[in-house]
Amino acid sequence: MEMLKVSANSNPKSVAGALAAVLREEGSAELQSVGAGAVNQAVKAIAIVRGFVAPNGMDLITIPAFVEIEIGGEERTAIKFIIEQR
Helix, strand or coil, rough: CEEEECCCCCCCCHHHHHHHHHHHHHHCCEEEEHHHHHHHHHHHHHHHHHHEEEHHHCCEEEEEEEEEEEEEEEEEEEEEEEECCC
């Protein structure tokens, strides 16, 4: 499953476009974000991508989860969103 990283500065429409391409190719994807701003942009991208893929008959579900990652030698908590077809 391909993992896309989302930051607080990510453009939700751009993330949604990349996410749509991965979903069409692989059927599922994962977004990973650290911090409130990044989570906000990820949720916006998920809402946008549902509209992008709906005409193709894809109905998406999102499964949020916590994940521990290492950034600069520090352990951080990120939120990952697993996006799959229903």
